[in-house]
Amino acid sequence: xxxxxxxxxxxxxxxxxxxxxxxxxxxxxxxxxxxxxxxxxxxxxxxxxxxxxxxxxxxxxxxxxxxxxxxxxxxxxxxxxxxxxxxxxxxxxxxxxxxxxxxxxxxxxxxxxxxxxxxxxxxxxxxxxxxxxxxxxxxxxxxxxxxxxxxxxxxxxxxxxxxxxxxxxxxxxxxxxxxxxxxxxxxxxxxxxxxxxxxxxxxxxxxxxxxxxxxxxxxxxxxxxxxxxxxxxxxxxxxxxxxxxxxxxxxxxxxxxxxxxxxxxxxxxxxxxxxxxxxxxxxxxxxxxxxxxxxxxxxxxxxxxxxxxxxxxxxxxxxxxxxxxxxxx
Numbered sequence: 001x002x003x004x005x006x007x008x009x010x011x012x013x014x015x016x017x018x019x020x021x022x023x024x025x026x027x028x029x030x031x032x033x034x035x036x037x038x039x040x041x042x043x044x045x046x047x048x049x050x051x052x053x054x055x056x057x058x059x060x061x062x063x064x065x066x067x068x069x070x071x072x073x074x075x076x077x078x079x080x081x082x083x084x085x086x087x088x089x090x091x092x093x094x095x096x097x098x099x100x101x102x103x104x105x106x107x108x109x110x111x112x113x114x115x116x117x118x119x120x121x122x123x124x125x126x127x128x129x130x131x132x133x134x135x136x137x138x139x140x141x142x143x144x145x146x147x148x149x150x151x152x153x154x155x156x157x158x159x160x161x162x163x164x165x166x167x168x169x170x171x172x173x174x175x176x177x178x179x180x181x182x183x184x185x186x187x188x189x190x191x192x193x194x195x196x197x198x199x200x201x202x203x204x205x206x207x208x209x210x211x212x213x214x215x216x217x218x219x220x221x222x223x224x225x226x227x228x229x230x231x232x233x234x235x236x237x238x239x240x241x242x243x244x245x246x247x248x249x250x251x252x253x254x255x256x257x258x259x260x261x262x263x264x265x266x267x268x269x270x271x272x273x274x275x276x277x278x279x280x281x282x283x284x285x286x287x288x289x290x291x292x293x294x295x296x297x298x299x300x301x302x303x304x305x306x307x308x309x310x311x312x313x314x315x316x317x318x319x320x321x322x323x324x325x326x327x328x329x
Contacts, residue, residue: 004103004328005258005261005326005327006035006103006104006105006107006316006324006325006327007105007106007108007312007313007322007323008051008106008107008322008323008324009012009106009109009311009322010109011109011111011112013322014108014109014112014311015112015146015261016111016112017311017314017315017318018116018185018307018310018311018314020116020119020120020144020147020150020151020154020298021154022209022307022310023116023117023119023120023151023307024120024154024155026303026306026307026310027117027120027121027124027303028120028124028279028291028301028325029067030065030303030306031124031275031276031279031304032276032279032280033065033066033067033190033278034247034276034300034302035274035275035276035277035279036269036280037067038065038066038067039064039065040063040064040303041062041064041247041301041302042062043250044059044061044238044250044255044300044301045060046058046059046164047059047060047077047111047315049190053250054082055068056077056078056079057077057078057081058075058076059075059077059078059301060074060075060077061073061075061300061301062074062078062231062301063300063302064099064305065302065305065306065309068306068310069099070100070263070306070308070309071079071096071097071099072094072095072096072193072251072305072306072308072309073301073305074092074096074304074305075094075095075110076090076092076093076095076110076114076300076304077089077090077091077092078090084152087278088143090114090169091256092109092110092111092113092114092304093107093108093109093110094107094108094110094113094304094305094307094308095108095309096106096108096308096309096312101226103327104327105233106308106312108308108311110304112158112310113304113307113311114304115143115147116147116307117299117303117304117307118144118147118148118204118226118299119144119146119147119148119150119151119152120296121148121226121246121297121299121303122151122152122154122224122226123151123152123154123216123290124131124155124258124275124294125222125224125246125275125326126152126155126200126222126224127155127156127287128275128278128279128285129222129244129273129286129287129295130156130199130200130219130226130288131199131286131290131291132199132289133152133156133159133199133221134150134157134199135159135160135161135162135198135199135200135203136149136156136158136160136161136198136200136202137164137188137194137199137202137299137317138161138164138198138202138204139163139191139194139195139197139203139204139211139231140162140164140165140169140203140204140205140207140227141165141173141174142204144226145175145202147213148202148204148226149161149305150178152202153181153182153183153213156200158182158183158185159179159184159187160183160185160186161181161182161183161184161186162185162188162193162194162198163175163185163186163187163188164190164191164194166269171187171211172187175187177281180283182200185313191211191212191216192213192216193259195216196218196228197215197218198215198218199220199221199222200221200222200223201217201221201222201223201224202224202225203223203225203226203231203232204224204226204227206228206229207231208229208230209230210231210233211232212231212232212233212236212238213232213233213236214232214233214235214236215233216290219292220282220290220291220292221292221293222292222293222295223254223292223293223294224296225255225294225295225297226240226299227255227256228254228255228296229255229256229258229263230258230259231255232246232256232294234247234259234260234265236263236294237256237260237266237294238260238266239292240292241290241291241292241293242272242273242286242291242292242293243252243257243266243270243271243272243273243294243295243296244271244273244274244285244293245272245273245274245275245295245296245298246274246275246292246296246297246298246299246300247276247300248271250268250298250300251296251298252266252268254298255297256295256296257296262319264302267319273285273293273295275282275295285324306315307313309310310320
């Protein structure tokens with residue numbers, strides 16, 4: 001009889017085997033495979049508990065990545081109660097199954113995977129879409145702002161990083177995490193100061209506000225939004241020379257573009273650059289240095305499933321043992 005032993009892999013083990021370089025490479029490959037038609041991925045489904053008085057939500061994000069024969073589901077959400085418990089607001093787990101039998105292969109803690117693959121996305125998009133990267137602005141200096149810069153410094157030649165956050169202490173903590181940074185930091189008094197003249201602007205917040213205004217975005221700049229809600233004024237999107245996304249279907253229903261899509265101002269045909277298709281060689285990215293490009297990064301479950309599958313490969317190659325349990329007992 002087929003063995004039904006499944007692995008349980010915790011955060012410590014994930015951190016031991018996965019590096020930022022590993023995840024950047026895995027995200028880029030998975031995007032390319034998606035562009036080549038080698039990934040099956042339905043749009044994510046959100047379950048919002050707030051309608052029943054529970055301040056929580058979670059997404060179910062299934063995917064199958066053919067080149068890795070990786071089938072699974074990312075389960076991630078935001079839970080307000082965690083703040084009082086000393087837990088991160090966002091919690092994630094990844095389930096991997098055998099694609100032929102449905103037998104559970106592994107339950108993987110997804111927090112570190114979620115954080116690193118989130119940071120890998122602007123690192124890859126920035127390399128593909130930025131005209132220059134001398135001055136990078138980050139609005140929102142939380143954990144995912146940190147992983148974004150951690151990954152971007154591996155793919156971009158950055159000379160200065162401008163920071164903007166409602167908490168000065170958060171900016172100080174952020175800077176302290178880069179003691180040997182090959183670039184200088186500038187703490188900005190407001191978003192306008194942070195944005196004007198920047199080559200790349202990244203927003204990674206929980207805001208629902210116009211954090212970036214169109215007049216602040218210079219010719220040739222790249223603006224990337226990563227939050228779940230509105231983070232720029234409408235004109236940052238509508239007056240961009242090109243609009244880029246990581247996935248079309250979800251981009252119309254989430255994030256910074258959602259309100260514009262609901263108003264009929266943005267449709268699927270508005271997206272000039274689809275990053276997986278760029279990596280698959282199906283379309284160009286930036287075509288001249290003066291283009292202002294707006295990019296919405298939604299995040300897709302295929303990336304977490306792929307990273308978890310890569311983790312299993314690295315553990316198997318190491319010969320190390322991890323905890324397993326018998327699903328028949």
